[in-house]
Amino acid sequence: xxxxxxxxxxxxxxxxxxxxxxxxxxxxxxxxxxxxxxxxxxxxxxxxxxxxxxxxxxxxxxxxxxxxxxxxxxxxxxxxxxxxxxxxxxxxxxxxxxxxxxxxxxxxxxxxxxxxxxxxxxxxxxxxxxxxxxxxxxxxxxxxxxxxxxxxxxxxxxxxxxxxxxxxxxxxxxxxxxxxxxxxxxxxxxxxxxxxxxxxxxxxxxxxxxxxxxxxxxxxxx
Amino acid sequence: xxxxxxxxxxxxxxxxxxxxxxxxxxxxxxxxxx
Numbered sequence: 001x002x003x004x005x006x007x008x009x010x011x012x013x014x015x016x017x018x019x020x021x022x023x024x025x026x027x028x029x030x031x032x033x034x035x036x037x038x039x040x041x042x043x044x045x046x047x048x049x050x051x052x053x054x055x056x057x058x059x060x061x062x063x064x065x066x067x068x069x070x071x072x073x074x075x076x077x078x079x080x081x082x083x084x085x086x087x088x089x090x091x092x093x094x095x096x097x098x099x100x101x102x103x104x105x106x107x108x109x110x111x112x113x114x115x116x117x118x119x120x121x122x123x124x125x126x127x128x129x130x131x132x133x134x135x136x137x138x139x140x141x142x143x144x145x146x147x148x149x150x151x152x153x154x155x156x157x158x159x160x161x162x163x164x165x166x167x168x169x170x171x172x173x174x175x176x177x178x179x180x181x182x183x184x185x186x187x188x189x190x191x192x193x194x195x196x197x198x199x200x201x202x203x204x205x206x207x208x209x210x211x212x213x214x215x216x217x218x219x220x221x222x
Numbered sequence: 223x224x225x226x227x228x229x230x231x232x233x234x235x236x237x238x239x240x241x242x243x244x245x246x247x248x249x250x251x252x253x254x255x256x
Contacts, residue, residue: 023230
């Protein structure tokens with residue numbers, strides 16, 4: 001318990017250091033307008049967390065169908081919600097970058113189009129959950145939906161944007177299979193990825209605990 | 223203050239505010255669990 005308490009404060013300091021490093025430890029990258037390249041330290045971790053959260057949601061859904069444990073249903077829904085939140089943040093930071101680089105927030109670039117489809121798929125997941133009253137039926141149907149939804153993630157996030165010509169800069173591991181980032185960029189980006197992953201884990205555990213309390217109270221009322 | 227410094231300060235303020243909110247929520251959930 002005390003260890004978890006220390007980790008939370010460590011996360012505060014860790015991400016604060018990442019923010020300062022993102023602005024003053026690295027130099028603006030070549031080929032980018034002004035300071036726009038610094039957004040990578042926030043945009044990439046948010047996109048990474050959304051994929052991780054959707055994966056966790058898919059695994060929890062598989063576990064639910066296997067064990068029929070309501071806790072797995074809670075894990076799946078909380079993680080999908082967080083995935084959607086981080087996907088919206090990744091889209092927003094991406095749009096800010098697009099405005100600086102290409103003078104428009106939205107260009108219908110393959111990455112922007114695929115993230116829009118992904119957002120709609122997971123928004124529909126939450127709508128589906130909201131539309132079914134019976135808890136067992138809701139859990140079963142949404143588990144199946146979450147598994148099918150995750151099948152689209154590798155295509156929409158990793159394959160489609162690489163097949164078509166895109167305005168989007170090279171990813172960390174580019175199509176040549178190499179990391180061509182400057183050493184300082186890699187250090188700060190890895191630190192940011194670790195920090196944001198810690199934040200996701202924290203939010204995820206809180207979300208699961210809130211849902212468990214809600215379910216307990218509902219059962220007490222019944 | 224330069225623009226870069228200003229954006230960094232705002233980003234830090236957002237992070238500290240978010241942390242404070244989540245930390246309080248965490249403590250509230252702990253109390254409800256007891």
